[in-house]
Amino acid sequence: MPHKLVILDRDGTINRASEEFVKSPEEWHPLPGALEAISRLNHAGYHVVLATNQSGLGRGLIDMAALNAVHAHMCKSLAALGGRIDAIFYCPHTADDACTCRKPWPGLFNQIAERYGVSLQGVPCIGDSLRDMQAAEAAGCVPHLVCTGRHPDLMGRELPAGFPAMTRVHANLADCVDHLLGAAPLSKPVAA
Ligand SMILES: [Mg+2]
Numbered sequence: 001m002p003h004k005l006v007i008l009d010r011d012g013t014i015n016r017a018s019e020e021f022v023k024s025p026e027e028w029h030p031l032p033g034a035l036e037a038i039s040r041l042n043h044a045g046y047h048v049v050l051a052t053n054q055s056g057l058g059r060g061l062i063d064m065a066a067l068n069a070v071h072a073h074m075c076k077s078l079a080a081l082g083g084r085i086d087a088i089f090y091c092p093h094t095a096d097d098a099c100t101c102r103k104p105w106p107g108l109f110n111q112i113a114e115r116y117g118v119s120l121q122g123v124p125c126i127g128d129s130l131r132d133m134q135a136a137e138a139a140g141c142v143p144h145l146v147c148t149g150r151h152p153d154l155m156g157r158e159l160p161a162g163f164p165a166m167t168r169v170h171a172n173l174a175d176c177v178d179h180l181l182g183a184a185p186l187s188k189p190v191a192a
């Protein structure tokens, strides 16, 4: 890896995912230890970049000003803990738009590779959903699943069909970062 880079999902990975979209800073609630974990990555020399599906934009549930306000709040909360997100790549489309950037498609990842001028081969990608893992695999990243969102019950369990065989499972972002920084034993790879 020429560049120490980690790609993160947002909802269900950094902040609580809700049935409703996060439409305002007041609705954005970080998961316990998540911001501290990003800060630890930064201090270990990692650049942290977000890749997030935000179909609320395409559905008219949130506008750019509100999304920017949510992200400003997130970055400020993170900065208070000494952390930094370098860039936020988002897909504004809905499933019906048939774009190539909505995860599980790897378009956002390709944008990241282009922006940083690096290969994403072996870059850790952390998310809470199947489509995060599929997009990561398609982009050549190493998929890490956290059980703080769509799949709360997958710790120590066999992964459902569709997950990349190389998917590693962690309880939460803090545990995943411990693993990446070598502070915890490897989580068991789960056979497909
Ligand atoms: Mg998510």
Ligand SMILES: [Zn+2]
Binding pocket: 091, 092, 093, 099, 100, 101, 102
């Ligand atoms: Zn898109």
